[in-house]
Amino acid sequence: xxxxxxxxxxxxxxxxxxxELLRTSSPDTTVTITDVQAPPVPPSVASGDAASRLKTxxxxxxSPQAVDELINESAPYETVFLLHxxxxxxxxxxxxxxxxxxxxxxxxxxxxLKATMPGVKVVFTSSLAVYGPTKPGFVISESNxxxxxxxxxxxxxxxxxxxxxDYSRRGFLDGRAVRLPTVTVRAGKPTQAASSFxxxxxxxxxxxxxxxxxxxxxxxVWICSPYTIVKNILHARDVPKEAFGDSRSVxxxxxxxxxxxMLDALEQIxxxxxxxxxxxxxxxxxxxxVQSWSPLFDSAxxxxxxxxxxxxxxxNIKRFAGSxx
Amino acid sequence: xxxxxxxxxxxxxxxxxxxELLRTSSPDTTVTITDVQAPPVPPSVASGDAASRLKTxxxxxxSPQAVDELINESAPYETVFLLHxxxxxxxxxxxxxxxxxxxxxxxxxxxxLKATMPGVKVVFTSSLAVYGPTKPGFVISESNxxxxxxxxxxxxxxxxxxxxxDYSRRGFLDGRAVRLPTVTVRAGKPTQAASSFxxxxxxxxxxxxxxxxxxxxxxxVWICSPYTIVKNILHARDVPKEAFGDSRSVxxxxxxxxxxxMLDALEQIxxxxxxxxxxxxxxxxxxxxVQSWSPLFDSAxxxxxxxxxxxxxxxNIKRFAGSxx
Numbered sequence: 001x002x003x004x005x006x007x008x009x010x011x012x013x014x015x016x017x018x019x020e021l022l023r024t025s026s027p028d029t030t031v032t033i034t035d036v037q038a039p040p041v042p043p044s045v046a047s048g049d050a051a052s053r054l055k056t057x058x059x060x061x062x063s064p065q066a067v068d069e070l071i072n073e074s075a076p077y078e079t080v081f082l083l084h085x086x087x088x089x090x091x092x093x094x095x096x097x098x099x100x101x102x103x104x105x106x107x108x109x110x111x112x113l114k115a116t117m118p119g120v121k122v123v124f125t126s127s128l129a130v131y132g133p134t135k136p137g138f139v140i141s142e143s144n145x146x147x148x149x150x151x152x153x154x155x156x157x158x159x160x161x162x163x164x165x166d167y168s169r170r171g172f173l174d175g176r177a178v179r180l181p182t183v184t185v186r187a188g189k190p191t192q193a194a195s196s197f198x199x200x201x202x203x204x205x206x207x208x209x210x211x212x213x214x215x216x217x218x219x220x221v222w223i224c225s226p227y228t229i230v231k232n233i234l235h236a237r238d239v240p241k242e243a244f245g246d247s248r249s250v251x252x253x254x255x256x257x258x259x260x261x262m263l264d265a266l267e268q269i270x271x272x273x274x275x276x277x278x279x280x281x282x283x284x285x286x287x288x289x290v291q292s293w294s295p296l297f298d299s300a301x302x303x304x305x306x307x308x309x310x311x312x313x314x315x316n317i318k319r320f321a322g323s324x325x
Numbered sequence: 326x327x328x329x330x331x332x333x334x335x336x337x338x339x340x341x342x343x344x345e346l347l348r349t350s351s352p353d354t355t356v357t358i359t360d361v362q363a364p365p366v367p368p369s370v371a372s373g374d375a376a377s378r379l380k381t382x383x384x385x386x387x388s389p390q391a392v393d394e395l396i397n398e399s400a401p402y403e404t405v406f407l408l409h410x411x412x413x414x415x416x417x418x419x420x421x422x423x424x425x426x427x428x429x430x431x432x433x434x435x436x437x438l439k440a441t442m443p444g445v446k447v448v449f450t451s452s453l454a455v456y457g458p459t460k461p462g463f464v465i466s467e468s469n470x471x472x473x474x475x476x477x478x479x480x481x482x483x484x485x486x487x488x489x490x491d492y493s494r495r496g497f498l499d500g501r502a503v504r505l506p507t508v509t510v511r512a513g514k515p516t517q518a519a520s521s522f523x524x525x526x527x528x529x530x531x532x533x534x535x536x537x538x539x540x541x542x543x544x545x546v547w548i549c550s551p552y553t554i555v556k557n558i559l560h561a562r563d564v565p566k567e568a569f570g571d572s573r574s575v576x577x578x579x580x581x582x583x584x585x586x587m588l589d590a591l592e593q594i595x596x597x598x599x600x601x602x603x604x605x606x607x608x609x610x611x612x613x614x615v616q617s618w619s620p621l622f623d624s625a626x627x628x629x630x631x632x633x634x635x636x637x638x639x640x641n642i643k644r645f646a647g648s649x650x
Contacts, residue, residue, distance in 0.1 A: 095495065132571050133571075142471065143470070143471065144469065144470075144471075145468070145469075145471065146467065146468065146469075146470065146471045146472060146572075147471060148490070148571050148572045149487070149490075149491070150494065150571060152491050152495070155487050155488070155490070155491040158487055159484050159487055159488070162474070162480050162483055162484055162487075163480070163484070165473070165474075165480070166474070166477050166480040169475065170420065170477070246457050246458075246473050246475060247471075247473045
């Protein structure tokens with residue numbers, strides 16, 4: 001019998017992660033998925049056995065009482081995946097909401113886990129937005145550049161990483177923080193992430209809808225497919241804790257591409273009609289946030305810890321298109 | 326009319342800073358000094374005019390009510406110096422107390438300042454304990470090494486730096502974080518800092534008392550005299566905010582010396598009787614924390630921002646000895 005919790009499980013990555021956990025874990029594993037509104041059963045979860053091992057809970061994690069109900073000593077989790085959060089543009093637009101959700105609720109959860117199930121494994125999805133801009137050509141690794149976030153989102157993610165690291169060092173929890181590249185192609189709807197367009201420009205045209213490109217076409221982005229992201233979030237759980245050394249934070253592998261390459265791949269797979277649905281409309285606010293992210297990363301540490309490299313862009317978009325069929 | 330607040334002002338650095346502020350500021354400047362117990366009037370503050378501009382307040386800053394009384398819109402400060410905190414060994418021994426004082430109370434103060442006197446200048450004394458150990462010979466700068474603290478103290482200091490940086494970026498406050506080397510010679514009593522011995526082995530013998538050396542004599546330390554520290558904390562206030570760039574954090578200049586060099590200087594100035602008062606008694610807990618600090622720093626950024634280099638060790642100890650006469 002083992003039990004797993006996923007927060008922010010109404011989001012695209014959370015849904016995919018839940019489905020994958022049900023698909024790959026032992027038949028006595030139950031998965032609790034929670035979000036502000038009760039997350040749906042992921043479409044790929046077959047009814048019957050798998051669905052019966054899934055528990056869906058609506059919980060406002062900014063409420064200590066809601067957290068206390070979800071997390072208590074009578075039903076310890078084996079692993080907790082912390083995926084909830086207000087995304088980058090959202091946290092920049094509403095500071096109070098961002099800090100309440102991204103920092104305070106997450107910290108309260110860490111303290112509650114420490115108190116009720118000490119030593120529990122915690123996988124936290126952080127972001128490469130912990131880094132600010134770099135000198136042109138500089139390739140970031142976990143050990144050569146101090147994270148100086150230029151967004152409240154990145155600041156809040158980084159603070160949780162530091163807490164998770166200290167809690168892990170002291171043995172309160174067994175934390176692992178994975179810094180996600182921009183995930184594309186996300187299914188669902190445009191999000192409040194400044195990087196939302198990186199999925200929108202593929203997803204919306206495949207649904208026959210227009211998408212806005214708010215940045216220049218030669219903008220480089222560091223992306224990862226959802227398939228690889230889910231694989232790597234799961235892998236984060238399985239790395240022996242000793243392997244991390246002094247820091248539990250890892251920059252996940254990604255692919256360096258330009259927006260133009262994405263548009264080309266869209267046209268190659270979807271045809272010129274789909275490509276024509278992407279409208280260029282510059283947005284200075286979005287561009288400022290996107291420009292503050294570096295697209296150049298060295299994934300040596302992640303590879304050493306056994307994380308997977310991403311699949312090629314064309315393969316990624318083909319899989320997305322195939323999932324719609 | 327201008328008004329200044331210093332927290333943690335019962336501590337040695339706070340006392341020296343208050344005295345220096347009274348000595349150097351305009352005659353209409355008032356200085357409020359606060360600590361858990363009402364801080365004394367610094368010995369070097371002459372009675373009369375200077376003393377009349379000093380306000381001493383006992384306040385438990387972990388109490389929001391106490392902070393609200395100290396900080397309110399009816400009496401805005403021009404600059405707030407945040408020096409209070411539980412030191413390194415103390416925060417390691419009592420996690421809950423450390424996080425309450427070093428993180429929660431300081432964050433509450435930042436929020437209260439943001440609400441009542443937005444844009445106020447805040448000088449925060451952080452620590453080089455934000456860094457963990459480095460490869461032998463590696464010279465740390467603000468831009469070449471991610472801080473990975475190996476103590477709860479360092480973690481909490483780093484978190485406040487990140488908040489201060491984000492608050493400054495957003496214009497909530499005008500923050501400056503100075504990471505202090507080990508301050509020596511501190512007057513007063515041994516403290517709960519793991520680095521306490523770096524002052525104890527000089528101060529105690531000059532008072533005719535025994536001191537314990539808990540680490541090996543060839544241990545390198547990165548120190549700074551209190552004279553230079555006070556000068557640089559004051560300077561942090563005067564740097565134009567634009568000069569900081571994306572990060573408000575600065576590693577203050579220091580001197581690289583070994584414990585042996587300190588003992589030699591003690592003997593040179595105080596004679597062999599004073600040197601004989603230092604007893605070597607290894608303490609693994611202290612040594613583990615001290616070994617986790619790197620003693621090699623590049624002070625280029627601090628110098629560029631106009632911070633001062635330290636005086637020579639012999640000069641430092643002479644001044645300390647002279648202050649006792």
